[in-house]
Amino acid sequence: MNHIPTFDDIRETHERISIYINKTPVLSSDAINELAGCYVFFKCENLQKIGAFKARGGMNAVLSLSKEEQQKGITTHSSGNHAQAIALAAKAVGTKAYIVMPNNAPEIKKNGVKYLGGEIIECEPTLEARETTVQKIIDEKGATFVHPFNNYDVIAGQATAAIELIEQAGELNVIMAPVGGGGLLSGTALAAHYLMPNAEVIAGEPEGAADAIRSFKSGKIEKAPYIKTIADGLLTNLGDKTLEIIRTYVKDIITVSEEEIIAAMRLVWEQLKIVIEPSSAVPFAALLKENQRFAGKRIGIILTGGNVDLGKLPF
Amino acid sequence: MNHIPTFDDIRETHERISIYINKTPVLSSDAINELAGCYVFFKCENLQKIGAFKARGGMNAVLSLSKEEQQKGITTHSSGNHAQAIALAAKAVGTKAYIVMPNNAPEIKKNGVKYLGGEIIECEPTLEARETTVQKIIDEKGATFVHPFNNYDVIAGQATAAIELIEQAGELNVIMAPVGGGGLLSGTALAAHYLMPNAEVIAGEPEGAADAIRSFKSGKIEKAPYIKTIADGLLTNLGDKTLEIIRTYVKDIITVSEEEIIAAMRLVWEQLKIVIEPSSAVPFAALLKENQRFAGKRIGIILTGGNVDLGKLPF
Known part of the structure; x- marks a missing residue:
């Protein structure tokens, strides 16, 4: 939208x-x-x-994509609830979630994403590294980026x-x-x-x-x-x-x-x-x-x- | 019943x-x-x-009494959730709850009863003292005793x-x-x-x-x-x-x-x-x-x- x-x-x-x-x-x-x-x-x-509540927004963003877009996977960078929201939404439509997380993210957050079938891609804990890594996934996989709020x-x-x-x-x-x-x-x-x-x-x-x-x-x-x-x-x-x-x-x-x-x-x-x-x-x-x-x-x-x-x- | x-x-x-x-x-x-x-x-x-859940049983016991019985008040001995259940039920029908509690009961339990308008009567922390004290309230006030489970x-x-x-x-x-x-x-x-x-x-x-x-x-x-x-x-x-x-x-x-x-x-x-x-x-x-x-x-x-x-x- x-x-x-x-x-x-x-x-x-x-x-x-x-x-x-x-x-x-x-x-x-x-x-x-x-x-x-x-x-x-x-x-x-x-x-x-x-x-x-992040389940709501993540779900809507993923469900609103075309079938073709969904099939190429979803990506985001987050070490918080949005990461799990995207993993949940990707699972719901049967596609892959590529979640970029800082390499110092707590195990409990990583496990939450893994439990939902999300793939974690680790990067250095800087905003720049996160954005570069997400961009690489977009370029390589054709995945759609879902911003956590904007x-x-x-x-x-x-x-x-x-x-x-x-x-x-x-x-x-x-x-x-x-x-x-x-x-x-x-x-x-x-x-x-x-x-x-x-x-x-x-x-x-x-x-x-x-x-x-x-x-x-x-x-x-x-x-x-x-x-x-x-x-x-x-x-x-x-x-x-x-x-x-x-x-x-x-x-x-x-x-x-x-x-x-x-x-x-x-x-x-x-x-x-x-x-x-x-x-x-x-x-x-x-x-x-x-x-x-x-x-x-x-x-x-x-x-x-x-x-x-x-x-x-x-x- | x-x-x-x-x-x-x-x-x-x-x-x-x-x-x-x-x-x-x-x-x-x-x-x-x-x-x-x-x-x-x-x-x-x-x-x-x-x-x-104790709110359910206490409420039913008190609501099942006659108006005359309700007016004379309700009593029980409990330092737990049943005490608050009886205080809540007594409040609902506009009567008094006389709650017998051991004098070593935690403040938080006493406060829960007081918050609901119940009157606390302290006794020694023995089953005998509890039962004697409740009997005294029954004799003096004509209050009805509500057992916590039997x-x-x-x-x-x-x-x-x-x-x-x-x-x-x-x-x-x-x-x-x-x-x-x-x-x-x-x-x-x-x-x-x-x-x-x-x-x-x-x-x-x-x-x-x-x-x-x-x-x-x-x-x-x-x-x-x-x-x-x-x-x-x-x-x-x-x-x-x-x-x-x-x-x-x-x-x-x-x-x-x-x-x-x-x-x-x-x-x-x-x-x-x-x-x-x-x-x-x-x-x-x-x-x-x-x-x-x-x-x-x-x-x-x-x-x-x-x-x-x-x-x-x-x-």
Whole structure:
């Protein structure tokens, strides 16, 4: 797709991917509502296939290719959830996934891709090496590159989480998501704009990876002043496509400290009894930080994933 | 109710309690199915109100009382999930819950009851002190005692988890649950007997609290040879009512080691992305231990609860 997804695009995307993904539940907790002073509806994408919302966008991007393109294989560079999303999608259409990963990527990430039948191509841990290696695969195999977020098919896929959330939770005053590269936030903002135009879309971002808030204000893709956060899914900068959508349809970005992220993560584990990764806790941390602003409202939050190393918990 | 619950009793129970409890989701995982060599459907009672299936039985017992009985209050002795279940049920009907707890009960358990408006009465940490204190409350307040498991209304309530599981997962060859006092296992066995009589009901029990397997074989209520298990929800012995139902409708009890419980618990956390307490992992540990016996079958497992101290994880 070479345009900002329309409502029809997103609806068709949802139909296309629905048999390949989980319709994840929406959970809530009286104790959390009381503590937060508002009604919070958590969309549990940690319970999604591969343990993250990325399954949606990757699946849509691959399913949207022609049969000929699919047969030549898919490639991407990622050491995170997008790698598994592409491996899953390639497996679903019976083709190969060539996943470029830095040679220092954790075994658990490599195993996740291998389990899904993906082929891992290791490279030096620099962005340049990643891009060169992917380009080589494109040239040699004719594989199609699927960018993890700066891609309208991916954005349309991520939008389907908010589509389901709105259907499951009913009227919402605010919808919140974290922001890394901005694929999920863009999709969420579009879904809200089409289905619930009066709802505000607000993002959470770590103080230790505060690039999106600067880009949001300046209109240019900016880097974070410094990088130091447990929310390792949110280290990426925005792309031109996600920046444009976010500047148009997102109301605000709230930054939160490491302590606020860990406290919010622990609350979700304790009260909702689910495993979420630190990145998932960022928008809830933002809600708790500025809870006066949300008093009495109905808030939807997209919990992005649950891929966390149980041997390295922050509590 | 003064008889073993019939199918109609259980159906009426389900209608009675349904607006007060969560219809919890059933989750599954391709990775777990592949590892186990069968299809496993996990009924997530860790996502139930109060974080445990006990909400079902407690709610039914309290809702089944007359208005006059309800007004005089409810009492029980428990330092576990049943205490919160009774506090929740009392709150639902607008009456008082008098919860007798040993004076060494953890603060987190006391706070759970207080949060729900229950009144805690502390006593010495002996069974005798607990029973004397409860009797005093019955005499003084006219409150009704609700036993945590040896009570047909409670058993009918616990049966509703399996009723939902069968509805959600479809045809099952085996249904598994842990066994402590046997309330859940009794209810599960009755539900299976009425709705899916060809399914086998099999329990898991810790080797370090192996009383039910002895009672199951001898027909008398027996104690465990020794007590040493992380599955602190399964320390209780059976009662006469649960023993009778279990002897009639349960196929088998499988015991598992501490290492097997912890490994199964970790697998659930990692693959299903949910928080379960050690007791919940016991039937899944039993399945993994004897997986040849379950090869290719469709297995339902009731995950009983998610109330675990995140500061004291075994991994």
